[in-house]
Amino acid sequence: MSRILIVMVAVLGIGALGASARADDAPPPAACPREIELGVRNALGPMVAATTAGQTPITCRVSRPPTHLENGVANAGAVESVIAQAQLSDGRTAVVEVAPTGKVLSVHYAHSDLSGSSTKAMALVFWIFALVSVGGAVFVITRKNLIAAVMGMVGSFLGIAAIYMMLYAQFLAVVQMLVYAGAIMVLFVFVVMILNRPEDEPVAPTGRIGQGLGGAAILYLVVRLIWLLGRVEPPNAELAAAAPPPVDQCIEWQNHACVQMGSYDWGSVRSVGTDLFGAGLFPFEAISILLLLAVVGAIAIARPLHTEDDAPAKTRAEGAA
């Protein structure tokens, strides 16, 4: 038991270190070229805050498309658009994507939930639900009592649903609560009630060498994963920190060509459903067959193999004899 707790503490500690090691080498924002500032001012109108003491409220950062390989040579790509940030008079920040000609491509109003302009309240919410989900998960793998483990799992799933909500996946958060915390966990509780046997030794006994090797392997995995994920940079930091823009999706197809486009809120039922029944149609149909197979298979497996009044089996056995 205490061995697992030590591993967990190490995991969390290294996690914090890995997240702090995040590189922050983005170029500092600078004043915009003339035509871009004009374009931003035209798009936002009188909402832009007043210029104070020579400080312009509009700053720019050149964005490049991600580096890609072209015939084996790394190609950094030409400047496609400039990301301008404008301070608005009501305190919000507008993130404007402008073409080098000054034509405005998109305008987003930054929410205060992700990197860049995070508020303490949202950070607190994140830490609370991260703690709930990790705590529930640790509960699952340390408890001897199976019902306690299942309850820890429910807590963990609810925390993860809240994390989904923070990532603007409202529909999936609700599905998570209904399917996981509701249905699957009720199934687990039923099976635990059927089995209902206390365990004498929940953790597999291994030798000292096995423990050392396993611990080292897990620790290496932890360090590598966190080193990798702690350094992830969004392709476009300002746009990624703003609230996700509505998704433009094709809602009517004719002869494999789009005839009508629609624009839906990010993560809503409509946007997920439009993608599910458009690009994801084949996986969706495959899943329906998989679920049917799972239902039939579960019943076939869980049925008692030999019952007293199993007439066909008895005849078969007699015929064989």
Next chain:
Amino acid sequence: MSNLLWNIGYPHFLVLAAVLFLIGVVGVLVRRNALIILMSVELMLNAANVTLLAFSRMWGDISAHTFALIVIAVAAAEASVGLAIVVAVFRGRHNVEVDRLNTLRH
């Protein structure tokens, strides 16, 4: 340090997912009860979903939501078949400790 605490970005979500996944891995490796192992697998699937949704939001691509929905459906199918196997095994042997399950017959 205070920046790390109060400035929540994508690395936070991804590292949270990695921690959840590794707790699942440890659960699968060290526990002997088949039910706990199944729950740890569900935990790993959930961690993968968190990663999917974080990257979806980061790249502005909604199709990862469809993928996550399909992962949830596969997890439900896996849980039902896995629990059916656990019940069938328990019926024959009256225990579900994976260390003792080393033959296919009763």
